[in-house]
Amino acid sequence: MSDNTEYVPPKVWTWDKQNGGKFSSTNRPIAGPTHEKELPIGEHPLQLYSLGTPNGVKVTIMLEELLELGHAGAEYDAWYIDIGEGDQFGSGFVDANPNSKIPALMDHSMDKPTRIFESGAILMHLAEKFGAFLPTDPTARTQCLSWLFWQMGSAPYLGGGFGHFYHYAPFKIEYAIDRFAMETKRQLDVLNRHLADNRYMTGDDYSIADIAIWPWYGVLALGTQYEAGEFLDVKSYKNVQRWTGEIGTRPAVERGRMINRAAGDDNQKMRERHGPEDYVGKTGVKI
Numbered sequence: 001m002s003d004n005t006e007y008v009p010p011k012v013w014t015w016d017k018q019n020g021g022k023f024s025s026t027n028r029p030i031a032g033p034t035h036e037k038e039l040p041i042g043e044h045p046l047q048l049y050s051l052g053t054p055n056g057v058k059v060t061i062m063l064e065e066l067l068e069l070g071h072a073g074a075e076y077d078a079w080y081i082d083i084g085e086g087d088q089f090g091s092g093f094v095d096a097n098p099n100s101k102i103p104a105l106m107d108h109s110m111d112k113p114t115r116i117f118e119s120g121a122i123l124m125h126l127a128e129k130f131g132a133f134l135p136t137d138p139t140a141r142t143q144c145l146s147w148l149f150w151q152m153g154s155a156p157y158l159g160g161g162f163g164h165f166y167h168y169a170p171f172k173i174e175y176a177i178d179r180f181a182m183e184t185k186r187q188l189d190v191l192n193r194h195l196a197d198n199r200y201m202t203g204d205d206y207s208i209a210d211i212a213i214w215p216w217y218g219v220l221a222l223g224t225q226y227e228a229g230e231f232l233d234v235k236s237y238k239n240v241q242r243w244t245g246e247i248g249t250r251p252a253v254e255r256g257r258m259i260n261r262a263a264g265d266d267n268q269k270m271r272e273r274h275g276p277e278d279y280v281g282k283t284g285v286k287i
């Protein structure tokens with residue numbers, strides 16, 4: 001292993017320089033708004049402020065799944081939050097999520113407009129509101145919530161750990177890549193073993209556990225995330241591959257993945273979403 005011993009941390013860390021990484025122009029060590037900016041509000045009760053990243057896509061897949069089931073009350077407006085430009089630090093967004101991270105949901109159908117932040121909390125809120133994708137049987141429910149919270153705790157090692165140091169960091173640090181590749185592969189093996197005996201994360205029924213895990217680990221298994229498919233040998237996780245393929249072809253998943261995306265093929269992305277008519281002309285979309 002290469003030896004990287006040049007840096008000696010000072011007694012007290014201070015924010016006196018940018019670290020040169022991809023997110024260095026917006027990352028900062030303090031919370032709160034940097035500027036005044038109200039959030040737009042559309043006509044539907046559910047207003048989503050998000051971006052087409054794995055954490056954002058969890059929520060758009062959930063909303064599309066609810067619409068697919070016929071829950072008209074799940075109609076929503078999805079607004080584009082450009083985290084590269086610092087939109088998450090606008091005053092309106094900070095009111096919706098004091099943690100300044102997408103996704104944030106405002107539910108205007110409650111007694112008073114209510115903010116929900118953290119993608120896991122948003123999935124639970126929607127599942128309970130519409131009585132869908134969260135088992136009611138107490139045993140199945142605990143399993144579903146265990147996997148949901150597993151995702152919340154695990155994905156930062158994949159994204160903030162492996163993805164950051166393998167893909168985004170301005171230089172490669174062998175120690176960091178080894179540490180997080182090891183943990184990411186361990187997590188893939190956790191999923192692979194579980195999916196050997198379970199069609200979905202909670203057994204026979206598709207649930208918010210799958211909806212939370214797929215945008216991270218399913219997309220990783222497709223091989224494109226962080227351009228790390230070969231490096232992590234994702235094809236060897238056969239049960240994850242089977243589950244990834246099955247979920248990836250669900251119409252709601254195909255639609256949910258397009259929303260709040262700015263990059264890529266025009267036929268497979270939309271910056272904002274305000275109604276089903278927005279999908280007209282998009283490749284492969286079934287409404």
Ligand SMILES: N[C@@H](CCC(=O)N[C@@H](CS)C(=O)NCC(=O)O)C(=O)O
Nearest residue numbers: 053055083100101102103118119120
């Ligand atoms: N635990 C949060 C994580 C949300 C998160 O990390 N969002 C990222 C994009 S995927 C973000 O908004 N980053 C902006 C920033 O850190 O300034 C959740 O699940 O909602």
